[in-house]
Amino acid sequence: MPKIKNRKSLLAQGDVVSRELVLDIAEATLTRLDAYNRIRSIMSLDGDTLTIGTRSWDLTLKLNIYLIGAGKACNHMAMAVDHVLGEKLTHGIAIVKLAEETDTFNRTKVFVGGHPLPNQAGFDASREILDLVDSAGPDDLFIAVISGGSSALMNYPVDGISVEDEAVATDLLLKSGAGIYEVNAVRRHISQTNGGRLAERIRSRGAELIGIGISDAVGNAPTSDIGIPYERYASTPIGPDRTTLSDARKVIVDYNLQDVLPPSITNYLNAAGPDQETPKAFPENTYFVLNTVPDLCLIAKEEAEKRDIPAYILTSYLEGESKDAGTFMASLAREIQATGNPFRAPCVVFTSGETTTFIPAVATITGHGGPGQELVTGFALSAGSVPGACMFSIDSEGTDGTSPAAGGLTDSTTAERAAASGLNLHAALRGHAAFEALTAVGDAVLTGNTGTNLCDFNILYVPAL
Structure with a gap:
């Protein structure tokens, strides 16, 4: 049985070539970690x-x-x-x-x-x-x-x-x-x-x-x-x-x-x-x-290299506010594609760890979500200027935060597609309702139990211009 249950719908929009590569690496990694x-x-x-x-x-x-x-x-x-x-x-x-x-x-x-x-x-x-x-x-x-x-x-x-x-x-x-x-x-x-x-x-x-x-x-x-x-x-x-x-x-x-x-x-x-x-x-x-948390990145790197894609492990210690981590990953993608620093495009960059979401008051919550979904939503808001860039983030056990989703998969087209649908991704982050927003644009990742549990698993793909 495949680990990622809604692969077909995830490939029905956005930059399909980038998404397919990322999903292939994620699927193979989760299978090996079962x-x-x-x-x-x-x-x-x-x-x-x-x-x-x-x-x-x-x-x-x-x-x-x-x-x-x-x-x-x-x-x-x-x-x-x-x-x-x-x-x-x-x-x-x-x-x-x-x-x-x-x-x-x-x-x-x-x-x-x-x-x-x-x-x-x-x-x-x-x-x-x-x-x-x-x-x-x-x-x-x-x-x-x-x-x-x-x-x-x-x-x-x-x-x-x-x-x-x-x-x-x-x-x-x-x-x-x-x-x-x-x-x-x-x-x-x-x-x-x-x-x-x-x-x-x-x-x-x-x-x-x-x-x-x-x-x-x-x-x-x-x-x-x-x-x-x-x-x-x-x-x-x-x-x-x-x-x-x-x-x-x-x-x-x-x-x-x-x-x-x-x-x-x-x-x-x-x-x-x-x-x-x-x-x-x-x-x-x-x-x-x-298994331990670094195994996610090590195995994912092996799977990427099997596909002849240059792969790099940035950190297996990723912590901090989830949406800010997403913004940082979009900045990294922009630097890679524009200057070739610190890695030359095309490439995939892996991170793992455990980001968190600060919720000052229950009254601010308007929906559902989790750290992985907030990370990719933060990425989507800043990734529009990096054509083909794609970010995958899940809680590796299969459920992210308060939602039934494992996480999300966004790319350089997500913010534009959301706006065209009348969705405000900024409001979704403020209300901790990333699940509803990502589901509406077809970018929520569904897995169910994966057979492992190694905190957050993140894949950034940056194609060459």
Whole structure:
């Protein structure tokens, strides 16, 4: 099945030649990053011997084998483990953002949780996972599959903080302009599952834990041999946490959230002592990392070069305001096409990372959207003077912000087409309604679950004049 579901409609307008090249590269990149195939390439079962990369386990020594997982790529990750283990799997629980008709499981129960905001369904599913852990013993094995989004999907706040309070806090943090590391510093310290708490609970039962993750943290190094256990695994529900209580308190002050967060959360964090700090090491666990954020650009570059297009990686650390990042990319395209600096056209330029959108007040919101859609809308407003320039930006897991779209694909004709249709792209950005605007001009990208989750994936194509 293709990753980009509406390719035909995306090629029905605009600069078709530029769009087709960008879509070809994006499709090939997302296919290679699919977690189902990545896990199956390193995991196998031969009789009673489970092999993952360079490590093997004798399953006759295990009383129960449990699969637990959460995240926006958890569908494909959990399916891979479920399919490999077959009847050896005692029970599985996976919490996903979107359930797909094509998902197939043997012994795994699937819940649809809340993302980006946690909800009661995710809480109930998390309670089942915790009950499963609490029933385990030293002869049991847990295999956990975790990708980005697990903080919201596997939500179980500490006693005294309600799901509603956690959701309000998450919403305020995401709209504050805080980076995801800062958002997580707060979320991890008010959770009974997040920030390594789940792994801590498994350790308390004496059970063994194998963790398989996709890292969407900006700044991690690219993967090499994914079959070699990863010694620097951190964060998520199953790994050590690098943030501290002090970090969480600082975020609240830095983004002026003291008087708007639910009192249950500020009171808990202010009163928390060393015993409430998240765990910082799990040397007994075995972890594997399937992909990291830089892999997006590295694989995309390989795919572009297969097509004889000069390709460059600008950064895998892209952060900041989304619409401004789009304006910058349009400026870069103009420089490339006009002067040959810093790259000579034609070329493709790749970036990845995690841009954000600052929303000062809910009253300003007039529609739906997300960082990727705002990035390409910002690009479109400045790209009219760069003939054939094309910008693709998606949240690589398949849903961008509050919309059902993965992101958007705009080019040098988008602003003119929007104006001809009576659409004001400036107003769409002010109202955070990029989804409605891009849908109206045929520039919203639809994928559904892609099978990976590596933050933002951006492709800029600049043809020669």
